[in-house]
Amino acid sequence: MAVRNERATSDWVVGAARLASRRPLSWLTRLQAGDSGRRVFTQKLPALLDDYLIGHHSETHNPLRFERWSRFIAYPLLPDDVLQKVTTEMQALRQEAAIILGETAVRIRANLFAPMDGALRIVPGATDNMKYAPEFDLKIEENHGATGTAFTTGSPCIVVKRGNSWTGNTLPGDELEKINPALKWVISLPVKSEARSAVVGVVNVDGLDNLPAILQDQNSQEYKAAILALHLGMLRRFEPYLEAGFRGDRPPQIEA
Amino acid sequence: MNIQTVPISPQADEAIRPDAEVVRLKISGPVDPNNAVMRRARELVLGTGSRAMIESFDWAVQRGNFVTEE
Numbered sequence: 216m217a218v219r220n221e222r223a224t225s226d227w228v229v230g231a232a233r234l235a236s237r238r239p240l241s242w243l244t245r246l247q248a249g250d251s252g253r254r255v256f257t258q259k260l261p262a263l264l265d266d267y268l269i270g271h272h273s274e275t276h277n278p279l280r281f282e283r284w285s286r287f288i289a290y291p292l293l294p295d296d297v298l299q300k301v302t303t304e305m306q307a308l309r310q311e312a313a314i315i316l317g318e319t320a321v322r323i324r325a326n327l328f329a330p331m332d333g334a335l336r337i338v339p340g341a342t343d344n345m346k347y348a349p350e351f352d353l354k355i356e357e358n359h360g361a362t363g364t365a366f367t368t369g370s371p372c373i374v375v376k377r378g379n380s381w382t383g384n385t386l387p388g389d390e391l392e393k394i395n396p397a398l399k400w401v402i403s404l405p406v407k408s409e410a411r412s413a414v415v416g417v418v419n420v421d422g423l424d425n426l427p428a429i430l431q432d433q434n435s436q437e438y439k440a441a442i443l444a445l446h447l448g449m450l451r452r453f454e455p456y457l458e459a460g461f462r463g464d465r466p467p468q469i470e471a
Numbered sequence: 472m473n474i475q476t477v478p479i480s481p482q483a484d485e486a487i488r489p490d491a492e493v494v495r496l497k498i499s500g501p502v503d504p505n506n507a508v509m510r511r512a513r514e515l516v517l518g519t520g521s522r523a524m525i526e527s528f529d530w531a532v533q534r535g536n537f538v539t540e541e
Binding site for chain 1: 474493495498
């Protein structure tokens with residue numbers, strides 16, 4: 216959640232409103248207004264987004280700027296261009312994970328969770344190789360499961376199904392019922408925003424049917440190295456897109 | 472630099488160990504690229520042949536923003 220201030224440096228309309236709110240004009244106009252519309256926020260916080268343009272009142276209300284507002288308001292729903300970048304990175308990450316974990320890519324999947332409506336949910340469209348419909352409605356609370364724990368702690372987390380059930384995973388039963396019965400393991404990789412100094416999403420890489428040998432022993436160096444490789448190898452690739460979505464900007468593009 | 476796995480689910484009694492426990496990879500202390508786990512992680516990344524992954528790995532090591540506890 217954020218507040219966005221887009222102001223015009225030469226906005227005389229808000230200046231006039233301020234003037235009309237002062238005595239003796241306020242006696243006539245009954246206005247109680249100021250010129251905050253052209254002022255910067257008095258506090259500097261990651262969730263207070265300040266932007267300005269050199270121009271007048273009408274320029275901040277130019278229809279050409281509406282798209283950016285709609286992108287900002289929709290977040291964490293991602294516009295098509297940002298979503299396409301994210302899913303492309305997910306496809307690549309799935310292939311890379313297959314190599315690192317020694318697993319076939321067909322059995323590996325990926326998705327992006329972000330806070331929505333008070334819980335972590337899969338960002339619509341931000342999945343790769345996921346075909347089990349009930350999972351798209353998963354709702355995970357903070358500190359619940361690997362995803363919720365990764366979001367809260369900022370650390371990569373992993374959960375492996377060694378027995379017949381997901382006991383110990385801390386997800387409530389009605390959420391566990393939505394999980395693909397073939398799911399065997401999940402690696403949850405938190406995405407941190409440097410600008411906001413916070414975890415803004417969790418990319419999950421998970422696998423069906425089989426537990427890769429490298430994930431068998433949680434105390435082994437290979438196990439730790441594999442998770443660290445996946446986490447550090449993806450950090451820089453998702454953060455810019457989530458940050459662009461958060462600010463309502465277009466995604467970074469390749470430039471000649 | 473310390474890289475350790477920390478089970479989140481209670482494991483007081485091995486006999487009642489849950490089927491699926493959450494494990495956290497906890498990283499603390501100053502970043503050390505020569506740490507054995509770090510070196511092996513970079514080898515694994517290099518093995519993918521992905522330039523984007525290698526660049527992300529080196530960027531993250533330089534920033535140190537993956538360390539959760541100093």
